[in-house]
Amino acid sequence: MNNTTGLFALPARILHWLMAAAILAMLFIGVGMVASVSERHAWLLRIHKPLGIAILLLAVLRLAVRLRNPPPPLPADLPAIQKLAAHASHWLLYALMIAMPLVGWAMLSAGGYPVMLGDSLRLPPIFPAGPVAFAVLRHLHTWLAMLLFLTFLAHLGAALYHGLIRRDGVLASMVGGSRKS
Amino acid sequence: MPDPHASTVPLARRAGAWFLVLALPAACALAFAWVGGWLSPQRLTPRRLIDQFQANAGVHPGYRRNHAKGVCVAGHFDSSGEAAAYSVAQVFAPGQRTPVVGRFAIPGGNPYAPDGSVPIRSMALRFALANGQQWRTGMNSMPVFPVATPQAFYAQLQAGQPDPATGKPDPKKLAAFFAAHPETAAFRAWAKTAKPSASFATDGYWSLDAFVFTGPDGQRHAVRWRMVPEAVDATGAAAPAGQPDYLDADLRQRLAQGPLRWKLLVTLANPGDPTNDATKAWPDDRRTITAGTLVVDSEQAQDSGPCRDINYDPTVLPDGIAISDDPLLPARSAAYADSYLRRTSEEAHLPGTARVDTKPQAEAHP
Ligand code: HEM
Ligand code: HEM
Ligand code: HEM
Numbered sequence: 001m002n003n004t005t006g007l008f009a010l011p012a013r014i015l016h017w018l019m020a021a022a023i024l025a026m027l028f029i030g031v032g033m034v035a036s037v038s039e040r041h042a043w044l045l046r047i048h049k050p051l052g053i054a055i056l057l058l059a060v061l062r063l064a065v066r067l068r069n070p071p072p073p074l075p076a077d078l079p080a081i082q083k084l085a086a087h088a089s090h091w092l093l094y095a096l097m098i099a100m101p102l103v104g105w106a107m108l109s110a111g112g113y114p115v116m117l118g119d120s121l122r123l124p125p126i127f128p129a130g131p132v133a134f135a136v137l138r139h140l141h142t143w144l145a146m147l148l149f150l151t152f153l154a155h156l157g158a159a160l161y162h163g164l165i166r167r168d169g170v171l172a173s174m175v176g177g178s179r180k181s
Numbered sequence: 182m183p184d185p186h187a188s189t190v191p192l193a194r195r196a197g198a199w200f201l202v203l204a205l206p207a208a209c210a211l212a213f214a215w216v217g218g219w220l221s222p223q224r225l226t227p228r229r230l231i232d233q234f235q236a237n238a239g240v241h242p243g244y245r246r247n248h249a250k251g252v253c254v255a256g257h258f259d260s261s262g263e264a265a266a267y268s269v270a271q272v273f274a275p276g277q278r279t280p281v282v283g284r285f286a287i288p289g290g291n292p293y294a295p296d297g298s299v300p301i302r303s304m305a306l307r308f309a310l311a312n313g314q315q316w317r318t319g320m321n322s323m324p325v326f327p328v329a330t331p332q333a334f335y336a337q338l339q340a341g342q343p344d345p346a347t348g349k350p351d352p353k354k355l356a357a358f359f360a361a362h363p364e365t366a367a368f369r370a371w372a373k374t375a376k377p378s379a380s381f382a383t384d385g386y387w388s389l390d391a392f393v394f395t396g397p398d399g400q401r402h403a404v405r406w407r408m409v410p411e412a413v414d415a416t417g418a419a420a421p422a423g424q425p426d427y428l429d430a431d432l433r434q435r436l437a438q439g440p441l442r443w444k445l446l447v448t449l450a451n452p453g454d455p456t457n458d459a460t461k462a463w464p465d466d467r468r469t470i471t472a473g474t475l476v477v478d479s480e481q482a483q484d485s486g487p488c489r490d491i492n493y494d495p496t497v498l499p500d501g502i503a504i505s506d507d508p509l510l511p512a513r514s515a516a517y518a519d520s521y522l523r524r525t526s527e528e529a530h531l532p533g534t535a536r537v538d539t540k541p542q543a544e545a546h547p
Contacts, residue, residue, distance in 0.1 A: 028216050034519075035218030035226045037331045037512035042496060042504060045514075111521070112491060114315045120500035122313050131490045132529040138522055139531065149213060153206040160205060164198035 009069035056101035107137035227515040238290025242535040251286025253486030264472035268394035270501030295425035300375035305493035314499035320386035326459035327368040331512035391456035403450035408443040492521040
């Protein structure tokens with residue numbers, strides 16, 4: 001094994017927790033703003049777009065960090081089915097943290113909106129304008145967000161299960177400190 | 182053995198651990214549902230506003246849920262340069278010409294409503310700035326709005342919902358609404374004398390909501406704007422009686438003779454003028470500048486024209502123009518987005534959406 005510390009590399013850990021906070025915030029901001037007609041709608045949307053694009057950039061950086069720093073192996077005694085679930089859900093999380101911002105950006109492009117990240121910072125459109133594409137992408141943004149949230153819930157439950165029930169060092173590998181084994 | 186420690190950990194601690202493993206995700210899910218409004222059915226959401234429009238006017242797939250009947254237009258805006266001292270928006274630069282795609286409409290969710298059924302007309306514009314930014318605005322042909330908040334707007338819609346027995350709003354409910362909302366007085370005074378105009382071309386259109394300009398010096402200015410028509414009513418011109426669809430024909434006829442023009446007037450607030458209350462006009466003596474001229478030179482049917490798939494969200498603004506503290510603006514943005522998603526979903530024939538009806542029904546909704 002390349003990874004001998006039993007820990008995720010420090011940059012990987014920093015990125016994990018930073019992005020966990022950011023992505024969770026985005027999910028709450030998203031459902032909060034579309035259910036609000038108050039001033040909150042305006043200022044949440046002003047945060048939502050730049051933060052979403054920041055997540056896209058961080059996700060690319062994170063995959064690069066992962067390529068250079070292989071993660072620690074899961075405990076050898078973990079049942080194969082749980083290993084599979086862990087790996088599949090991690091890749092789903094990676095896929096969604098890249099897909100969500102891209103779909104958000106594409107749906108605004110398809111709706112013919114200027115993709116403004118601030119008062120004057122504008123991203124170019126990445127999808128041709130059209131009502132069919134807009135409607136499909138806008139619904140996709142919602143459904144992928146719900147899938148992301150459900151995957152997060154399972155991920156949180158699994159992390160706590162490792163940390164509190166199995167106490168096998170998996171949680172510690174992301175929190176930092178020493179891995180007991 | 183999957184859990185080597187299990188046998189050594191006391192039962193109570195293991196139960197506590199399992200509780201946390203399940204309770205933390207459950208608490209997250211609950212918080213998510215609360216923020217998303219699923220646990221608070223009384224919260225005013227964009228969806229409930231749009232549902233109320235549909236309750237009042239029926240569901241007309243593919244059409245806007247309000248201002249459903251209208252026509253696309255196109256043209257350009259020529260800046261005079263006068264507004265450049267107050268806003269850095271490129272559209273106001275001296276000599277700047279900006280292409281515009283617009284829409285004239287009448288309020289209400291029924292795309293087959295007779296033109297004479299309301300005294301209000303609307304103008305919506307999308308300015309496509311050379312730098313790629315956009316300015317979208319929707320304006321109505323009245324000097325004040327009936328209400329100041331989305332809650333009051335919703336209450337007004339509810340009061341105006343047709344009674345299933347008569348097909349008309351219940352006058353008692355409307356009276357009760359107006360009694361409970363004295364801020365509607367200025368609008369009602371205007372509505373008493375307002376007559377449905379015979380032409381989109383002779384009306385003026387007001388932003389009603391306040392916005393904030395930012396000038397080259399970084400100074401912020403609260404503003405409202407309006408479009409003042411160059412065309413004037415021929416004396417005695419009245420809406421043709423008994424005809425449901427004269428506005429479109431009139432527009433086509435006028436455009437066949439040449440472009441139509443409006444002056445864009447921007448009014449600067451004095452300190453203390455209300456920016457959060459569209460029911461209150463600002464005093465007449467406020468400084469007003471002529472920002473430029475809107476030229477409309479063509480029209481297209483809304484079923485296929487370029488305005489069909491535009492959401493005239495008044496919070497889509499270029500650098501140099503921003504929203505004010507007017508509570509109607511975020512509500513409009515949220516509600517227009519929901520209306521836009523419904524009508525584009527219907528155009529896309531997505532499952533679960535109403536089918537697009539291509540021809541008017543004989544029994545139009547009241
Ligand atoms: C990690 C990234 C993102 C997450 C987790 C996320 C999540 C969400 C969620 C949960 C909603 C509410 C959906 C609903 O209930 O219908 C939403 C709406 C929205 N998102 Fe995102 N989003 C992300 C990135 C983006 C990006 C990058 C953009 C644009 C550049 C964007 C633009 C929007 C817009 C405009 C809406 C609201 C549209 C409306 O008012 O109808 N999102 N997002
Ligand atoms: C939205 C929020 C989150 C996202 C998107 C996320 C994403 C991820 C991803 C993609 C991995 C796989 C890392 C890799 O193999 O390269 C991972 C690992 C991990 N996460 Fe999260 N995470 C989130 C929140 C959390 C939270 C709240 C916790 C703890 C309470 C947590 C605990 C862990 C642990 C312990 C690992 C290591 C698993 C292992 O050793 O394979 N995560 N996370
Ligand atoms: C909370 C208050 C308001 C609500 C809920 C509301 C709702 C709506 C909705 C749902 C649409 C259809 C949007 C679409 O599908 O594209 C619409 C269109 C429109 N509204 Fe409002 N509105 C409000 C206030 C105002 C105000 C204050 C004005 C005037 C200045 C205004 C002017 C317009 C215009 C001009 C259109 C037509 C835009 C077009 O031609 O596409 N609205 N409104």
